[in-house]
Amino acid sequence: MAMLSMRLTLVRVLLARHRQGLVILSLMLAFIYPLVVRTYFLSLAIEVLIFALFAMSLDLLLGYAGLTSFGHAVFFGLGAYILAYLSSRNELALRLTNNLLLTLPLVVIGTALAAAVIGIFVLRTRGIYFLMVTLAFGQMLFSIAISWARVTGGSDGLAGVPRPLIGVGPLNYIFDSRESFYYLVLVVFLLVWWLLRRIVASPFGWTLRGIRENEARLSALGYNTFRYKMVAFVIAGALAGVAGALLAHFFGIASPDNLYWTVSGQVMIMLIVGGTGTLSGPILGAAMVRLLRNFASSYTERWETLVGLVFILFVIFAPRGLVGLLSGQRERVE
């Protein structure tokens, strides 16, 4: 035990001293990764990146604004549906284009609008009430996705989503190999990461933290806290939509399962295990949960129990997640 804690301290010191170097090292590793691994691990990395993106978007709500949404999968699923509706070869879909320069902005606009409308209702509540209401809303949209089969394909979903392309005029590039798709996801992920870093370091980001700590005080100072929360909710929804769109491209299908409340729960687990209120937390959490799930499922059918146990242990003993463990903080900042 003493040995372990000494080693942990060593790791903490190293991490604290060489943060920048660590980021650069991880970036380099991420870029050469496809050159050294087998297909299976490449697919795994793509999934981890997509879910890390999804978890980061939730972190803006949970970790910064203090909004515990249990319905975030709505935007993830909706992003996938919008993309599939635009690009899928399925006869229910529009079969319009798979050009990311057109589809991604439409996904962002669509999910942002949905978030704004849902936000009008759910942002009237706070805390655990907010959690319940987002959960209920999410589940309602799930049942709409299931029953409105003429548009959504019902429980089959919309299959036949092709790999994306980027094109201007006659020039275009199709991301049809797994490697190229990995790089696409990586670049989108890094862009979102950079964007979120800018957001949380901005005055807007600090206002969100203020709302998390004491909303009444910020109201008294003259901040329109509803508007701030709404902007955060819309941004988070749109980014989750982007993650969902990438997932639809990767698996070739938009399915109602992506909207199910346990998906909201899964991404919540990733975020809590990784550490809320940081941007590295969601990445670590997504990687850990996804790897745990993939490796455990080859040994036991009860991998869900295992994931649940790990989650519970983190909630009880390390509420600041992996990032908290590595940096030496254990208590969640409430």
Place this chain on the structure above:
Amino acid sequence: MENFLLQLLNGLVAGMLLFVMAAGLSLIFGLMDVINLTHGAFYLLGGYIGLTLVRTLNNFWLALIVAPLVVGSLGLFIEHVFLRRWLGRQRHLDQVLFTFGVALIATDLIRAQWGAYVESVPGPSQLAGRVPILGIDFPLYRLALIVFGLLLALALWLFIERTRLGAIIRAGVADAQMVSGLGINIQLVFAGVFALGTALAALAGVIGAPLLNLYPGLDSEILILALVVVVVGGLGTLQGAFFGSLLIGLADTLGKALLPEFARFLIFAVMAAVLLLRPAGLFGAKEAE
């Protein structure tokens, strides 16, 4: 007209079943500020324990007693060891996340134990058959459910409003710290209410199984409906759970009959309207915090 009446009665049945679920959820929240996301899994566990008892001993009435006792004890254990000792009273959000983790594990283990197929459960033979009411033949079991729900609501209401323990619980909902300051062991009250709430979920599972069958995934459906009920009715009050259940039960049943494609949309609309007009719910005792 007859069809409408039939749907109305079915809506009442659904409402009563929901009430048994939502009452526990609402009481636990009112007192402890924890929304128990394991409630759906406890419903399913109660139903499956009932199924096993009905299959082995062929006794529905025994299941009605044993399943709530077993699941209630499990609730007591969870409250005592985890929610209180390890998580502490002030970490409400962590407590909710904890109940989500337990729900994951519970549903996974239930699937391991009872399989992933749809299991139908026969109701008690004494309540088989149909009775004529107002010109329609209505299943006796469903009628019994309505009566049972009403009696349970009455009993719970008398318990909360007319007994000393009920007064303590109401005082705890208003201000737990003050109750504790008056020399009452509020921890014991918390544990008792949590056990009662989980036992009610299991009870709902047993009586609901002959109507809705049992299958993995039902836990989520029931949980969501119960959540909508408490959002609409308002958290922490029995009246809220009762009228919220009736409203949602009727809206869901009538919705399914009138607009089968958008059955759930009607409940959604009801909830959205309530959130806009009365964010604390129709009978909310607490500010929506």
